[in-house]
Amino acid sequence: MPDQLRIAVPNKGQLAEPASAMLREAGYRQRKDSRDLVLVDPDNQTEFFFLRPRDIAVYVGEGILQAGITGRDMLIDSGAQVEEVLPLGFGASTFRFAARDGASMKLDDLRGKRVATSFAGLLRGYLDEHGIDARVIHLDGAVESAIQLGVADAIADVVSTGTTLRNAGLEIFGDPILESEAVVIRQRDAADDPKLEQMLRRLRGVLVARDYVMMDYDVHAEHLDDAIALTPGMEGPTVSPLHREGWVAVRAMVPRASAQQIMDDLWQIGARAILVTDIYACRL
Numbered sequence: 662m663p664d665q666l667r668i669a670v671p672n673k674g675q676l677a678e679p680a681s682a683m684l685r686e687a688g689y690r691q692r693k694d695s696r697d698l699v700l701v702d703p704d705n706q707t708e709f710f711f712l713r714p715r716d717i718a719v720y721v722g723e724g725i726l727q728a729g730i731t732g733r734d735m736l737i738d739s740g741a742q743v744e745e746v747l748p749l750g751f752g753a754s755t756f757r758f759a760a761r762d763g764a765s766m767k768l769d770d771l772r773g774k775r776v777a778t779s780f781a782g783l784l785r786g787y788l789d790e791h792g793i794d795a796r797v798i799h800l801d802g803a804v805e806s807a808i809q810l811g812v813a814d815a816i817a818d819v820v821s822t823g824t825t826l827r828n829a830g831l832e833i834f835g836d837p838i839l840e841s842e843a844v845v846i847r848q849r850d851a852a853d854d855p856k857l858e859q860m861l862r863r864l865r866g867v868l869v870a871r872d873y874v875m876m877d878y879d880v881h882a883e884h885l886d887d888a889i890a891l892t893p894g895m896e897g898p899t900v901s902p903l904h905r906e907g908w909v910a911v912r913a914m915v916p917r918a919s920a921q922q923i924m925d926d927l928w929q930i931g932a933r934a935i936l937v938t939d940i941y942a943c944r945l
């Protein structure tokens with residue numbers, strides 16, 4: 662079909678399920694069987710290709726697919742001609758150096774040493790930037806074993822909770838090499854595509870619906886300024902008259918994470934009938 666939007670989605674790993682869940686929330690069809698490689702969404706004139714997260718930047722960089730979801734670490738590692746257009750708030754990890762527990766290594770100590778990683782491009786770039794001449798040993802995975810097995814003096818790997826490193830008797834050293842999360846990427850310098858713009862607007866809407874709640878309350882007009890300072894909303898809250906003399910009703914979006922604190926603070930200044938509701942979807 663001509664003019665279909667072609668989008669890459671991780672087929673397995675840490676990003677696969679949350680990426681599909683987010684697209685589903687944004688109104689797109691997603692596969693039901695995790696072995697499916699392609700899924701057509703005729704209503705949105707979009708085709709989804711389920712690919713290895715590591716390969717997604719390559720397909721998008723070559724202009725085969727208009728956009729994709731992958732990790733920022735994989736995007737940088739690939740060196741592909743792609744740019745990050747929207748961070749998605751899941752798949753958060755840091756990319757860090759680690760060495761044998763107790764080795765007390767520093768970045769400078771890596772000169773002339775061997776560093777094992779499955780992100781050779783990302784690591785090489787960082788070492789060059791910091792003027793560290795070290796040998797990069799490229800492994801496919803399970804990098805944590807490289808020191809124990811004598812193939813490297815240090816490693817650079819993805820860290821989330823740190824459990825994997827701890828269990829391997831390793832400790833982090835140096836500053837974080839990169840803070841990563843899932844991101845939407847597209848080809849650098851590609852012309853704007855209205856269907857892709859629409860997808861990005863929908864995804865931004867999902868992010869807002871996840872991060873914000875709607876708060877409604879009644880407050881005496883004399884405390885309205887204090888109340889609005891607590892709930893400034895996106896572009897100023899909606900204030901409506903109430904039948905009750907001297908009182909107004911206020912409606913504003915507030916960050917989900919601080920909703921309980923804001924309710925307590927509103928109560929303290931005399932607000933009542935404070936209600937919080939989920940936002941199902943939005944376009945701001």
Ligand SMILES: Nc1ncnc2c1ncn2[C@@H]1O[C@H](COP(=O)(O)OP(=O)(O)OP(=O)(O)O)[C@@H](O)[C@H]1O
Pocket residue numbers: 673674675676714715731732733734735752753754802819820821822841842843
């Ligand atoms: N434990 C984790 N928690 C959160 N995000 C993670 C975690 N491990 C990896 N990631 C992120 O998920 C993305 C994809 O990594 P993932 O491990 O799923 O791919 P992979 O290693 O190629 O696949 P697999 O592990 O299935 O072989 C990367 O951007 C990475 O930073």
Ligand SMILES: O=P(O)(O)OC[C@H]1O[C@H](OP(=O)(O)OP(=O)(O)O)[C@H](O)[C@@H]1O
Pocket residue numbers: 674675802803804818819820821822823824825826
């Ligand atoms: O800090 P933690 O919470 O322990 O998570 C980090 C680990 O998670 C990922 O491994 P994954 O499960 O993807 O296996 P892999 O090594 O095969 O990629 C990553 O490569 C680390 O090994």
Ligand SMILES: [Mg+2]
Pocket residue numbers: 674
């Ligand atoms: Mg992995």
